[in-house]
Amino acid sequence: MNQDRVSPSTAPQDRPSRADSNRRRILEVARTELLRNPDASMDQIARAAGVVRRTVYGHFPSREALIVAIADGAIEAIGEALAAEPGDPAGDPAGTLARHTLAVWQVADRYRLLVSLAQRSGTMEDIRDRLAPHREHLTELLQQGLDQGVFTSPLPAAALALVQEQVLFGLMQAVNDGFLDAEKAGPAAAVTSLTAAGVPASGANALVAQLPS
Known part of the structure; x- marks a missing residue:
């Protein structure tokens, strides 16, 4: 019954890696989208990055922070x-x-x-x-x-x-x-x-x- 459970020792290591990957992707996509359209919204950047709006704001609380x-x-x-x-x-x-x-x-x-x-x-x-x-x-x-x-x-x-x-x-x-x-x-x-x-x-x-x- 425990085979599908995530090991406590590996879960904390995986989460930061995924978070860092998301952050890098958001930054790269934001740079591309803003170069194409300086007025691109946070919603547009989220869609282009393939993440939900909440994920973008989780890393960057405001457009200025981005x-x-x-x-x-x-x-x-x-x-x-x-x-x-x-x-x-x-x-x-x-x-x-x-x-x-x-x-x-x-x-x-x-x-x-x-x-x-x-x-x-x-x-x-x-x-x-x-x-x-x-x-x-x-x-x-x-x-x-x-x-x-x-x-x-x-x-x-x-x-x-x-x-x-x-x-x-x-x-x-x-x-x-x-x-x-x-x-x-x-x-x-x-x-x-x-x-x-x-x-x-x-x-x-x-x-x-x-x-x-």
Whole structure:
């Protein structure tokens, strides 16, 4: 009679696994649905994910909480993308900036819906705060380039890093609004980052053209 009963030792292990799987699926589906339709409701996301509405709210008590969770995933992915970039023993700040921008753009393109959603929900400032560690790393790279004369700018490195960040946000919105082809946006972002740091456009284009897109 006890053969069909779930063992107490295995049940607690299975439940978190199913819950984590549901949460990951909801986040992935929400990212896709919101990119297609920024006004997609929690009900629509639940249906697309193949779960009931209560399951979605069990993981994310509000639409804002869901957006914040998507932002957390984006920031984590940015960290992983930058960590995967090899070091540069030659100390080439321009090449490093271009490679890092391309790596970040691959993440940004998947999460570009966040710009519109965050501005609507008022979480943009929170996203900027969460990007602080990456901005500090960018500041160090820009300072290296300024010290070497590779970059030229009237701005100090910290201010220039913030400008670089806003440029990427602007390019994400440009793709969202149809002003920029998504397939061309990665190289365009890298060239724009270099020129914003004071690299001549001809040199920026030549450098980015040599990198894998």
